[in-house]
Amino acid sequence: MKRCRRIKAAFIKDESSRFGLKAFKGLGGSYAVFRAVCDRLGLDYRETSFSELQSDKVHRQIAELHFVTATDGNHGKGVAWAAAKLGCQAHVYLPKGSVQARAQAIRDIGNTEAVITEWGYDDTVRYAAKLADEQGWVLIQDTSWPGYEDIPRAIIQGYTTMCREASEQLEELGLAPTHVFLQAGVGAMAGGVLGWLRNRYPDSDLTAAIIEPTEAACVFGSWQGSTAARSARSPGPFCSARQTPGSPARIRSQSRGCVA
């Protein structure tokens, strides 16, 4: 910072105390759970709050509801947290190679089954989707595919809470963002944040940098080609980057100067 005299200020959005989960991911999963419950009860989500859904009356109405998801960790924690708050059950599946401590941390949230599967991330997502179909559970997945878009969209919208908070804080200081640095896994957070910023600052020359692991550089790969890329090396959520509504094409369309 000292050497970069043209940088006026740099800010980091601190999500370390979000819902006690230490991760922004809870914003997406919990908002999607909220929207799914509103749908189920025929409530208008614009006129309902998450705390209203925590009443005994609502708990009784949705006590039999089960939520299911596949996750590398933090997303599942968010889904489990929201389900527990609403008195519902959650089933969380983690891909092969996930550490037991992560699964246990999810179980500790309560009312939650957390299982490490024998498969990679994408097959674990397919398994969660299959169970949802077979058991009548509600799938809360942060990747999308044709016919399964509403929940991923709600997850992405949930992440934009971070943007609203950050921009309010910046505006109190009389500032607007000029550059944004976002990390990407499946791309949902990056896509959602860029979409929100584009709407909030339509005339800005905002520059975005998307940072992702070398082993799962799907946004980067997709950026270079015309179609979404798949990393052959990653055991993680690589191919999901092309499926999510926060996909590279969408990310690209939302930021004029974007570097992946």
Ligand SMILES: Cc1ncc(COP(=O)(O)O)c(C=O)c1O
């Ligand atoms: C701390 C952190 N940053 C970034 C990501 C990636 O988010 P997305 O998968 O929406 O791209 C995750 C996903 O779990 C995460 O936990």
